[in-house]
Amino acid sequence: MARAAVVGVGAIGGVLAALLDSTARHEITLCTRRPLKELTVKTPDGVVRVKTRNLTDPAQAEAVDWVLVASKAYDAESxxxxxxxxTADGAPVAVAQNGVEHRERFAPWVKQEQLVPVVVHISVDRQADGTIWQRGPARLTVEEGRLGREFAELFRGSNSEVVVTEDFKTALWRKLCGNSTGTLSVLAKKPFSAFKLRDEALARVVLEMALECVAVGRAEGAQLDDSTAQRIADGIMRGTGDRANSMLADRLAGRPMEIDARNGVIVRLGERHGIATPLNRMAVALLRAEGC
Ligand SMILES: NC(=O)c1ccc[n+]([C@@H]2O[C@H](COP(=O)([O-])OP(=O)(O)OC[C@H]3O[C@@H](n4cnc5c(N)ncnc54)[C@H](OP(=O)(O)O)[C@@H]3O)[C@@H](O)[C@H]2O)c1
Known part of the structure; x- marks a missing residue:
């Protein structure tokens, strides 16, 4: 049994809480900005309702054994x-967010040895009534080590796969390559699946944008080759590439967006390595120029 707190109970936090709850082994606290009467998650196996302790004020927070943060990257400070x-008793903090800078993002508040970055492979939408719709399987990837293995143990018995890998950097960058190209659909304000024209020109732009990420990721030490980018472009052309894009959902709802975590980082680190990233740079500039 672990006392686990989920901070940020949106799409991903909701699914993580439901998975932890399904093990019937943990005492779960949901930390939200507004009171949450009940958490309802539509999963591939049916509807799950989680009724557990809910806090809305950080001043009420008490020590737990594990903290799972699932806010957007831009909400790290709050x-x-x-x-x-x-974390009053030194609990580890798992950060389930996109991007490759989980450690840097939380460095001001969490000791590095307590921090567990998580790559999240779950396609989830949060609907207007607050219901969370998990559209496919749940896979989480963490780094090999004591905390990575303990994190995997938390989810034992749930309908999820937790991969513990020696090569976490590659997992981070592979996910970013897909996320970075999703920004093209954010610019178009519609999912790739709604594009009428899936022609070679679009495939080429997706491929070249993903190749920028591959090049920067490789310079950072990720084991990626150009086939990663090709697979992303092929998936988008087949209409299977973006079942849920949380950045598109944010733009359509007028919320802030993870532009820096998904594309800005490629531009910044590209500059450091002398790698040109014109498509990512353009995406960041256009969204920033619109005040996003
Ligand atoms: N959705 C997906 O399919 C998906 C897939 C893979 C990875 N990801 C990544 O997972 C991360 C979370 O995304 P998401 O889609 O779950 O976002 P989300 O639905 O917007 O959920 C984020 C939650 O954090 C809450 N929050 C923000 N600041 C808070 C604070 N100070 N205290 C408590 N709660 C706070 C928000 O509260 P409010 O409800 O009050 O706004 C919201 O409920 C992102 O990095 C995203 O890129 C998402």
């Missing part, structure tokens, strides 16, 4: 207000 109380 979610960090929960951490002093929740």
């Amino acid at each position: 979610t960090a207000q929960w951490l002093p109380g929740l």
Whole structure:
């Protein structure tokens, strides 16, 4: 049994809480900004309702054994207000966010040896009524090590796969390559699956944008080759590439977006390595110029 707190109970946090709850082994606390009467998650196996302790004020937070942060990257600073109380006994903090900078993002508030970056492979939408719709299987990837294995153990018995890998950097960058090209659909304000024209020109832009990420990721030490980018472009052309794009959902709802975590980082690190990233740079510039 572990006392686990989920900070940020949106699409991903909701699914993580439902998975932990399904093990019937943990005492779960949901940390939200607004009161949450009940958490309802539509999963591939049916509807799950989680009724558990809900806190809305970081001042109420008490020490737990594990903290799972599932806010957007741009909300790191506000979610960090929960951490002093929740980690009072030194609990590890798993950060389930996109991008490759989980450690840097939370460095001001969490000791590196307590921090567990998580690559999330779950396609989830949060609907207007607050219902969370998990559209496919849940896979989480963490780094090999004591905390990575303990994180996997938390989810034992749930309908999820937790991969513990020696080569976490590659897992991070492979996910970013897909996420970075999703920004093209954010610019178009519709999912790739709604594009009428799936022609070679679009495939070429997706491929070249993903290749920028591959090049920067490789310079950072990820084991990626150009086939990673090709697979992303092929998936988008087949209409299977973006079942849920949380950045598109944010743009359509007028919320802030993870532009820096998904594309800005490629531009910034590309500059450091002398690698040109014109498509990512253009995407960042256009969205910023629109005030996003
Ligand atoms: N959705 C997907 O399919 C998917 C897939 C893979 C990875 N990801 C990544 O997972 C991360 C989370 O994405 P998401 O789609 O789950 O986002 P989301 O649905 O917007 O959920 C984020 C939640 O964090 C909450 N939050 C923000 N600041 C908070 C604070 N100070 N205290 C408590 N709660 C706070 C938000 O509260 P409010 O409800 O009050 O706004 C919201 O419920 C992102 O990095 C995303 O890129 C998402």
